[in-house]
Amino acid sequence: MTDGQLIIAGEWVPGAAGRVEEIRSPYDGHVVGQAAIADTSDVDKALAAAEQGAAVWRETPAHARLDILMRAAALVDERVEAIAALLSAENGKTITEARGEVGRASDVIRLAGYEGTQLYGDTLPLDAHRGTGLDKVAFTLRQPCGVVVAITPFKLSLAAGAAQGRTGAGRRQRRRPEAGPGHPTDRAGPGRSVHRRRAAARCAQRSHRLGWPTR
Numbered sequence: 001m002t003d004g005q006l007i008i009a010g011e012w013v014p015g016a017a018g019r020v021e022e023i024r025s026p027y028d029g030h031v032v033g034q035a036a037i038a039d040t041s042d043v044d045k046a047l048a049a050a051e052q053g054a055a056v057w058r059e060t061p062a063h064a065r066l067d068i069l070m071r072a073a074a075l076v077d078e079r080v081e082a083i084a085a086l087l088s089a090e091n092g093k094t095i096t097e098a099r100g101e102v103g104r105a106s107d108v109i110r111l112a113g114y115e116g117t118q119l120y121g122d123t124l125p126l127d128a129h130r131g132t133g134l135d136k137v138a139f140t141l142r143q144p145c146g147v148v149v150a151i152t153p154f155k156l157s158l159a160a161g162a163a164q165g166r167t168g169a170g171r172r173q174r175r176r177p178e179a180g181p182g183h184p185t186d187r188a189g190p191g192r193s194v195h196r197r198r199a200a201a202r203c204a205q206r207s208h209r210l211g212w213p214t215r
Contacts, residue, residue, distance in 0.1 A: 026091065
């Protein structure tokens with residue numbers, strides 16, 4: 001069972017303190033599921049996993065990142081109805097709105113994959129400075145800065161989470177309070193968004209289908 005657990009480094013695990021929160025539908029009050037409440041030790045584990053994954057992702061070429069994100073988007077598309085039903089039950093959205101959010105999420109994942117292959121640097125002529133000539137040129141390269149801590153708004157956690165997790169560009173994020181895939185983003189923490197993203201997390205967790213690099 002993954003209900004009431006966190007996903008850290010690609011694995012569903014219980015929170016260190018064992019605390020969970022019931023998630024109830026605002027429409028009729030029925031229990032949709034449970035969300036784990038993380039403590040600082042869970043956060044430390046997720047950050048460590050994110051740092052390790054960032055090192056691997058940094059060395060993954062853009063074409064491979066694109067392939068992985070295209071497969072991730074396809075997995076979301078395969079599960080539109082299941083994810084939309086979970087979204088609707090958790091926050092009271094109409095099923096039409098929920099389907100639209102899932103569709104936007106997969107579109108954003110594809111966009112991120114494409115944009116990650118279009119990161120170009122700049123060249124700078126140096127002959128404007130004394131002591132240099134036309135035979136010298138400087139250039140810049142884009143490099144990821146590292147792990148980022150971010151909070152996703154609860155209203156559009158699926159689509160916003162996809163937008164914030166633009167790992168095709170080499171970005172790596174540690175996000176709170178959502179639960180999500182250990183690659184390329186690790187998440188842990190309390191909040192209603194945890195349960196909402198669980199169906200999407202299961203899609204991305206299937207690393208044997210996505211082909212996440214491991215080392």
